Amino acid sequence: MRVNRISRARGRTAVGLSVAALAVGATTAAGPALAQPAAAPKAAPAAAADCSAAYRIEQKLATGTTWTMCWHYESEAGLVLENISYQPKGEPRPIRVLTSAKLAQIHVPYDDGSVEYDDLTGAGFGQGMMNMAPGECPGGTIKTVKVPDGVDPENPNVKGLCTTTRSRGHAYRMQGDTANKVWQRQGKDLLVYTVNQVGWYEYITEWRFQDDGTVNMNVGATGSLSPDDYDAGDGRGWPIGKGAKSYATSHSHNVFWRLNFGLDGSSKNKVEQYDSVVSPPVAGGEAPRNKTTRKSITKELAGNAKNMRWWRVVSTVGKNKDEHARSYEIIPGASSKYPGRSFTKHDIYFTQYKKCEQFASNNLRNCGSGAGKSVDKWVNGQALTHPVAWVNVGFHHVARDEDQQPMPVHWQGFSIAPRDVTAMNPLTPPALADQNGQVQGGS
Numbered sequence: 229m230r231v232n233r234i235s236r237a238r239g240r241t242a243v244g245l246s247v248a249a250l251a252v253g254a255t256t257a258a259g260p261a262l263a264q265p266a267a268a269p270k271a272a273p274a275a276a277a278d279c280s281a282a283y284r285i286e287q288k289l290a291t292g293t294t295w296t297m298c299w300h301y302e303s304e305a306g307l308v309l310e311n312i313s314y315q316p317k318g319e320p321r322p323i324r325v326l327t328s329a330k331l332a333q334i335h336v337p338y339d340d341g342s343v344e345y346d347d348l349t350g351a352g353f354g355q356g357m358m359n360m361a362p363g364e365c366p367g368g369t370i371k372t373v374k375v376p377d378g379v380d381p382e383n384p385n386v387k388g389l390c391t392t393t394r395s396r397g398h399a400y401r402m403q404g405d406t407a408n409k410v411w412q413r414q415g416k417d418l419l420v421y422t423v424n425q426v427g428w429y430e431y432i433t434e435w436r437f438q439d440d441g442t443v444n445m446n447v448g449a450t451g452s453l454s455p456d457d458y459d460a461g462d463g464r465g466w467p468i469g470k471g472a473k474s475y476a477t478s479h480s481h482n483v484f485w486r487l488n489f490g491l492d493g494s495s496k497n498k499v500e501q502y503d504s505v506v507s508p509p510v511a512g513g514e515a516p517r518n519k520t521t522r523k524s525i526t527k528e529l530a531g532n533a534k535n536m537r538w539w540r541v542v543s544t545v546g547k548n549k550d551e552h553a554r555s556y557e558i559i560p561g562a563s564s565k566y567p568g569r570s571f572t573k574h575d576i577y578f579t580q581y582k583k584c585e586q587f588a589s590n591n592l593r594n595c596g597s598g599a600g601k602s603v604d605k606w607v608n609g610q611a612l613t614h615p616v617a618w619v620n621v622g623f624h625h626v627a628r629d630e631d632q633q634p635m636p637v638h639w640q641g642f643s644i645a646p647r648d649v650t651a652m653n654p655l656t657p658p659a660l661a662d663q664n665g666q667v668q669g670g671s
């Protein structure tokens with residue numbers, strides 16, 4: 229069992245929390261309010277995040293792209309981001325992408341069948357928010373978060389929400405006739421992250437907003453392996469001590485994200501699934517062919533990742549300047565899918581929005597009798613007019629000697645990327661802006 233080393237009241241106590249206890253956290257009057265510079269008064273566009281300065285994250289990146297969002301903090305799910313909008317240079321107003329985004333569960337079953345944890349709803353993830361050292365948020369601001377039902381009621385305020393920027397290398401490169409004329413841009417990202425301790429583990433929940441509109445969601449597990457689990461049998465663990473000693477029990481981390489899309493400010497979004505089938509060359513043909521087909525997902529779906537399969541969520545109200553419907557593509561990450569539970573059997577679920585459906589397993593809200601407690605139960609044939617995407621990314625953790633000590637961060641996650649949100653690359657330099665659908669030769 230993973231017993232917490234500083235003997236905090238964890239275990240299953242969190243399950244009994246009232247709905248009121250799930251309410252929004254509040255920041256202290258100091259700290260975050262001061263972190264908001266004079267940026268606020270300038271043309272406040274309609275779609276901008278509508279929350280007070282203390283709960284607003286607004287970042288204009290060096291390449292001209294602005295991301296805005298609101299945040300609040302829940303006692304189980306931890307950080308919740310809301311009203312997330314993207315405004316690349318050249319767009320007159322922010323473009324709403326997500327109404328809300330948050331973790332929906334971290335399910336941790338052990339390979340020996342001894343135990344499984346729901347880290348969010350049953351093991352104190354939200355309450356375990358950690359103070360960050362200044363060096364953990366290089367170049368950024370650490371906001372203070374009031375943690376509802378925190379482990380230390382005397383000190384509910386945790387300096388634990390980092391917002392900062394980071395370079396990610398080339399956003400693009402295109403060379404003309406000589407190396408003297410290279411169109412290149414170094415991309416910049418807004419990063420938003422927290423650290424939450426659960427037992428011996430510390431989870432880094434990172435949201436990365438790129439200046440080209442892509443959003444990466446990742447959870448990194450670090451901290452320490454649980455020494456109470458150094459008792460695995462053959463095929464269930466890995467020796468991390470000297471010789472055949474200290475077999476750390478293998479386990480999975482099945483992380484679920486919940487994304488409530490709101491493209492162009494409307495919850496009425498459509499979902500499409502794309503599949504490609506490669507067939508051999510025709511007689512006399514030079515190469516195999518590939519045919520991509522679109523399937524409209526009009527009813528709730530429990531979907532599986534597959535070679536050359538992807539999904540997108542499409543706006544019903546907004547188009548880009550090429551008259552193409554705006555959409556965001558869901559790009560599944562590498563996943564070791566765990567087939568042990570009904571809710572872990574699929575890589576993605578699209579459900580019709582329902583307020584009480586908040587956690588992928590062990591849902592704490594009351595959806596009525598017979599509604600079921602996990603996301604797989606909520607896929608029951610309803611029409612999909614306001615889709616919520618639940619993405620399941622699994623990691624099978626077979627410990628290795630290098631996991632001591634501390635344990636290196638192991639990451640898992642996925643991305644969403646804009647598809648036809650803008651008519652061209654949002655970072656296109658002005659000199660190339662006329663190359664939309666027609667590239668000039670000899671650039």
Ligand SMILES: [Cu+2]
Pocket residue numbers: 449479481625
């Ligand atoms: Cu692990």
